[in-house]
Amino acid sequence: MLRIQxxxxxxxxxxxxxxxxxxxxxxxxxxxxGPNGSGKSTLAGVLAGRPGYEVTSGSVTxxxxxxxxxxxxxxxxxxxxxxxxxPVEIPGVNNVYLLKAALNATRAAHGLPEVDAFExxxxxxxxxxxxxxxxxxxxxxxxxxxxGGEKKRNEILQMLVLEPRLAIxxxxxxxxxxxxxxxxxxxxxxxxAPERSCVLVxxxxxxxxxxxxxxxxxxxxxxxxxxxxxxxxxxxxxxGYDWVSGAAA
Amino acid sequence: xxxxxxxxxxxxYAASVRxxxxxxxxxRLAALAALxxxxxxxxxxxxxxxxSLRGLERLRFAPVAASALAGAALPPPVAGFERHVFIDGRxxxxxxxxxxxxxxPIGPQPERARSADQRFALxxxxxxxxxxxxxxxxxxxxELIFLAHGPADAGASYPRIGVRVAPxxxxxxxxxxxxxxxxxxxxxxxxxxxxxRDASLAHYRLQDLSRDSTFFDTLLARLAxxxxxxxxxxxxxxxxxxxxxxxxxAGEASALRMAxxxxxxxxxxxxxxxxxxxxxxxxxxxQLFRGIAAGRARVAFNGKIVVxxxxxxxxxxxxxxxxxxxxxxxxxxxxQLEIYTDExxxxxxATTGKLDENMLFYLLSRGLDPQTAQRLLKWAFLADAFARxxxxxxxxxxxxxxxxxxxxxxxxxxx
Numbered sequence: 001m002l003r004i005q006x007x008x009x010x011x012x013x014x015x016x017x018x019x020x021x022x023x024x025x026x027x028x029x030x031x032x033x034g035p036n037g038s039g040k041s042t043l044a045g046v047l048a049g050r051p052g053y054e055v056t057s058g059s060v061t062x063x064x065x066x067x068x069x070x071x072x073x074x075x076x077x078x079x080x081x082x083x084x085x086x087p088v089e090i091p092g093v094n095n096v097y098l099l100k101a102a103l104n105a106t107r108a109a110h111g112l113p114e115v116d117a118f119e120x121x122x123x124x125x126x127x128x129x130x131x132x133x134x135x136x137x138x139x140x141x142x143x144x145x146x147x148g149g150e151k152k153r154n155e156i157l158q159m160l161v162l163e164p165r166l167a168i169x170x171x172x173x174x175x176x177x178x179x180x181x182x183x184x185x186x187x188x189x190x191x192x193a194p195e196r197s198c199v200l201v202x203x204x205x206x207x208x209x210x211x212x213x214x215x216x217x218x219x220x221x222x223x224x225x226x227x228x229x230x231x232x233x234x235x236x237x238x239x240g241y242d243w244v245s246g247a248a249a
Numbered sequence: 250x251x252x253x254x255x256x257x258x259x260x261x262y263a264a265s266v267r268x269x270x271x272x273x274x275x276x277r278l279a280a281l282a283a284l285x286x287x288x289x290x291x292x293x294x295x296x297x298x299x300x301s302l303r304g305l306e307r308l309r310f311a312p313v314a315a316s317a318l319a320g321a322a323l324p325p326p327v328a329g330f331e332r333h334v335f336i337d338g339r340x341x342x343x344x345x346x347x348x349x350x351x352x353x354p355i356g357p358q359p360e361r362a363r364s365a366d367q368r369f370a371l372x373x374x375x376x377x378x379x380x381x382x383x384x385x386x387x388x389x390x391x392e393l394i395f396l397a398h399g400p401a402d403a404g405a406s407y408p409r410i411g412v413r414v415a416p417x418x419x420x421x422x423x424x425x426x427x428x429x430x431x432x433x434x435x436x437x438x439x440x441x442x443x444x445x446r447d448a449s450l451a452h453y454r455l456q457d458l459s460r461d462s463t464f465f466d467t468l469l470a471r472l473a474x475x476x477x478x479x480x481x482x483x484x485x486x487x488x489x490x491x492x493x494x495x496x497x498x499a500g501e502a503s504a505l506r507m508a509x510x511x512x513x514x515x516x517x518x519x520x521x522x523x524x525x526x527x528x529x530x531x532x533x534x535x536q537l538f539r540g541i542a543a544g545r546a547r548v549a550f551n552g553k554i555v556v557x558x559x560x561x562x563x564x565x566x567x568x569x570x571x572x573x574x575x576x577x578x579x580x581x582x583x584x585q586l587e588i589y590t591d592e593x594x595x596x597x598x599a600t601t602g603k604l605d606e607n608m609l610f611y612l613l614s615r616g617l618d619p620q621t622a623q624r625l626l627k628w629a630f631l632a633d634a635f636a637r638x639x640x641x642x643x644x645x646x647x648x649x650x651x652x653x654x655x656x657x658x659x660x661x662x663x664x
């Protein structure tokens with residue numbers, strides 16, 4: 001599904017990712033953990049095509065395609081989804097419009113006709129129920145005036161509607177209380193399927209109690225210094241990042 | 250001071266005067282004399298720096314001859330609104346509702362003193378062939394459509410209205426400026442508004458003239474105590490458009506809410522100057538401007554609020570925003586505040602910038618193509634200016650014609 005090889009990325013001339021390699025197989029959930037400033041969000045941004053990053057060397061293939069050569073919107077239409085750490089507020093564009101435009105863009109890329117208005121609303125309402133979101137949310141501006149938790153739930157809702165093949169969730173768990181975390185986790189789990197993969201970028205192992213990953217990687221100073229199963233997350237929680245930081249020096 | 254321009258104005262006046270009765274001439278001559286003395290504004294004038302004025306040298310000032318247009322493609326009617334149509338400033342009964350109690354021809358006008366920023370009003374004073382006087386008692390809903398038909402090389406079009414809303418009365422007024430001619434027109438319009446005690450006016454002004462037209466607009470309004478004025482302006486048309494709006498909050502606790510939108514594309518120039526004078530205590534102003542300049546267009550807005558001595562308890566808010574959407578485009582947004590009294594609450598914010606990169610990336614990351622994403626964000630930028638249009642049908646008309654202007658079918662789904 002996703003293969004990152006020796007990726008080097010700079011921001012404003014400053015190297016952030018320093019030879020990162022990672023493979024995610026179809027159907028797998030991988031967690032990327034690491035201290036602040038280790039490059040987690042840079043990795044998520046580079047994969048989704050956010051401008052401002054300079055890839056100095058390395059490669060990323062996604063479903064056999066050279067991911068880095070595609071503009072952001074084509075990555076999205078090819079089934080890649082980024083759940084934002086800080087979802088953007090767009091007053092004046094309502095949620096239902098964005099959901100529909102996004103879904104239709106992906107459908108069009110696959111030669112499918114636009115979604116029927118009734119079917120669309122039925123689909124969205126079902127997903128909203130899962131995310132415990134009220135109907136009035138549809139007519140509100142995208143993330144406008146949403147609380148931190150609502151924004152994150154909205155990211156997951158978009159993901160559920162778009163049904164991506166590869167979801168990259170950038171600290172979707174941060175700022176959530178335990179109830180919201182469970183709702184978000186249920187949303188992520190509902191999408192787990194043999195043909196889908198997920199990369200969870202997170203600080204804490206708390207989310208991983210609800211969304212159990214196949215693999216956990218620790219990112220320190222731009223490269224993965226340790227990989228393991230979910231036990232690694234627990235150990236990190238117990239021993240702190242200092243434990244692995246030494247290994248990167 | 251006289252110039253080649255004023256010499257021609259005088260010459261064109263002399264040519265037009267033959268068609269009028271002598272009694273009418275006194276106030277017109279006074280306006281002409283003032284124009285000859287003052288000259289038309291130039292870009293060196295403080296409040297005219299960004300206006301497109303050069304084209305004036307090629308224009309004719311005498312009113313274009315009356316044309317008897319049997320039919321015209323007009324916007325769909327707005328339910329409940331009585332429609333009156335004017336062609337080059339003259340009422341066109343064949344396109345209008347039958348006689349209205351509220352609407353009458355403007356009679357001979359008294360001579361008026363005009364300030365330096367009202368020199369295009371003087372032009373209208375001198376030349377307007379007729380005008381409409383609207384007096385409202387009780388409640389009324391009217392739509393006035395001013396069609397510019399005659400070509401600029403044959404003369405000018407002078408729409409003119411005087412509106413008086415009696416104490417406690419309420420008026421909703423739609424004022425449209427549209428083109429029906431095959432060549433661009435030269436339009437100099439004037440609206441004078443008097444809101445008496447506790448009167449209320451919701452005024453929707455839509456300028457969508459053809460892209461080869463020239464438009465100079467003056468709006469003068471005065472609010473008595475307790476009066477409330479909601480002014481929505483949407484300026485999208487003409488090659489060169491300039492709107493001068495001077496509003497006086499003369500009575501205690503009067504309230505003004507302005508929401509102005511200007512869109513420029515290609516080589517358009519959209520220039521606006523809005524001056525609000527607070528002269529009485531406890532009056533309120535909310536001024537909102539949203540401008541988008543695409544292509545090589547220039548969009549400028551100067552919003553000036555003056556709080557006179559004695560206007561204590563004034564509450565004014567300005568929110569002026571410009572969006573630059575073209576490499577060769579220019580935006581100039583300027584808030585000005587002059588306060589000559591204590592105990593006021595005045596806030597202003599002005600920003601100009603390009604589309605927000607984070608918003609753009611968010612939309613792209615959801616699969617929207619860059620063009621759609623950009624249009625959507627332009628739309629969102631304007632949204633709060635439209636949110637307050639109180640006539641749902643009109644709002645829908647405006648939004649869908651703007652969606653067409655932004656060339657995006659998909660936007661219509663938003664509405």
